[in-house]
Amino acid sequence: MNKQTEPFLFDAGIEARAAVSTPQVGISRPHESAHLHVAGTATYTDDIPELAGTLHAALGMSARAHARIKAISLDQVRAAPGVVAVLTAEDIPAANDCGPIIHDDPILANGLVQFIGQPVFVVVATSHDAARRAARLGAIEYEDLPPVLSPEAAHQAGSYVLPPMHLTRGEPASHIAAAVHRDRGNIRLGGQEQFYLEGQIAYAAPKENDGMHVWCSTQHPTEMQHAVAHMLGWHAHQVLVECRRMGGGFGGKESQSAMFACCAALAAWKLLCPVKLRPDRDDDMMITGKRHDFVFNYEVGHDAEGRLDGVAVEMVSRAGFSADLSGPVMTRAICHFDNAYWLPNVKIDGYCGKTNTQSNTAFRGFGGPQGAFAIEYILDNVARTVGRDSLDVRRANLYGKAERNVTPYGQTVEDNVIHELLDELEASSAYRERRAATRAFNAGSPVLKKGIAITPVKFGISFNVAHFNQAGALVHVYNDGSVLVNHGGTEMGQGLNTKVAMVVAHELGIRLERVRVTATDTSKVANTSATAASTGTDLNGKAAQDAARQIRERLAAFAARQAGVDADSVQFGDDLIVAGELRLDFSDLARQAYVARVQLWSDGFYTTPKLYWDQSRLQGRPFYYYAYGAACSEVLVDTLTGEWRLLRADVLHDAGRSLNPAIDIGQVEGGFIQGMGWLTTEELWWNRDGKLMTHAPSTYKIPTVNDCPEDFHVRLFENDNAEDSIHRSKAVGEPPLLLPFSVFFAIRDAVASVGDYKVNPPLVAPATSEAILDAVDAMRATAPVVQ
Known part of the structure; x- marks a missing residue:
């Protein structure tokens, strides 16, 4: 046969x-590429064998936060060794724009610069080093304009990249006024650099018959395709974008890879040869946007048990100079202000402040962590005000099953497992016993103080915009x-x-x-x-x-x-x-x-089925389902130096019926540590001129292996997805980033011990050693004198 x-x-x-x-x-x-990663043979964009005739590009950047360009001289740049061409906005044949939603984000500045680090021109040379050296030789004459450098200043000036957003349910003002306890305050929450291990990079090669092949480290190849096509005045079918893998993205390569793809493609089109653009880490951090930092102003009314009667919050984000994805980020922040809690009377106002800083963008959680952090901070205050364990106050405000289960934006929470999950974590972490032990330790330790906290997570899964699903x-x-x-x-x-x-x-x-x-x-x-x-x-x-x-x-x-x-x-x-x-x-x-x-x-x-959303009313069903989780963290704080250490973390996360438990646990661990860095060590700082000073690993501190706790217990919660997701699994990329709220509030618990747990510490995030010392000093200033 x-x-x-x-x-x-x-x-x-x-x-x-x-x-x-x-x-x-x-x-x-x-992981399918684990053996390649370990062996160093995984091919990233910079590892692609260079085509014959490849040139290298670098970006000339603005030295002013807000200014008109009066004159620009690039003669020295052109005369530098190895330089082949210098390109400006005038060389762009069609649209000088790479904004993902609103067309307010120029590829190259044209007449106006709006932050220090904004690309003004592209240098193309025979080597990466030659291009980078030449890019520093541009002479630009500026006419300075008043910069807006903080979200507070933008809000005060009424300067926004988008119209404000407003969501109200019930009658929060009257319920706050009639509540047994009332409070108001301000919360500061810093931003975060994505710090992907592989930086931004694009490699463009012209093809026959007006075509372009772009290899790009991007989370959104189709958007890169559209951006390049629009810049060149081409159809989408003329541009091919390819990405085998990235060395991290975290949202920083969703929209912001477009400028790099466009600059590389522009040079390749102009010179008819392959061009690679790979900025050094400092330039990358100076040019690209980060997680939005937020300022919250809130009022809250609650009863003697800590149950919320009404809450009003004003959220102001640092959007940067252009809209980018600030609108969807603010929408998600508003839709996650409730986190795991029933808010019967609530008012949320969201403002995307326009500032002369990098245009902030997507970051793991996409606004959700910022919104949820605010309600957790408020509840942490409430617990101390009523003298109850913060976990008990959080439990008193949780969403119910058959009632108290509709979000402020109108979605019914149908898959709630947070009660069972918290029960399991409370028992497995021995929270009650350890809380008593921290109190006993602090009573006998005048300098070193321990703190402990449990925080829950409810995170919605789907894009805010229905057609992206x-x-x-x-x-x-x-x-x-x-x-x-x-x-x-x-x-x-x-x-x-x-x-x-x-x-x-x-x-x-x-x-x-x-x-x-x-x-x-x-x-x-x-x-x-x-x-x-x-x-x-x-x-x-x-x-x-x-x-x-x-x-x-x-x-x-x-x-x-x-x-x-x-x-x-x-x-x-x-x-x-x-x-x-x-x-x-x-x-x-x-x-x-x-x-x-x-x-x-x-x-x-x-x-994805069942989704609908009315952006004008902030009402609908924006999420297919929710992922749940909780974490218990215990810390040790030195009240003389502000140094601290995470002693133990217990994490229980809902990944549904996990497709791959090993990968999911790795994602939970990574998300936890990354979120912990955001809330504790990763501080972004701009000087008075608007220059980002934390633009390198030497000044911007991400967590290291030494910051991971020796006792790190991560488990997946047994729970099939109630919705027909892929094999009843649940998303596990973003939700774990909210779990280290427990670290921040454990630090706050330790600081509160200085004031005998009777005063709310004015601790800001990130809780750097300096911020911890400031909070400790404030507690000592307000602590009652013991006779």
């Missing part, structure tokens, strides 16, 4: 194998039984490609080793959404599953015809296909289906 023409071949060895399928999801698997994928089965997958999401280390490959392997009943995921490419899957909002696996996993299912159904129908059985009875699993009495290896099935002219590739598509 000819194996290429005979539909089925009997194999006694195969017949003896069990037909029960081993699941390919729900089990721990290593869609994804496509391609799945190819080759006639040797190997499988190639391409989808619209991007891999930035979070394990998206690993999870998508697992989903496809499970759907086809084959081993994971058979499946390979290729680079994200706008010529393969079009009109993709950003890999953001924790939706990467939810969307692309479902799209890939849809494509794989279509192929499986075709293969099942083919096998059923040959075996004379019903297609529904055909089983796939463990690289086997079982049809009645016949057994066949998946490789043989693919080969024989190909000979029989069965289509072995398919496209898949998915849209």
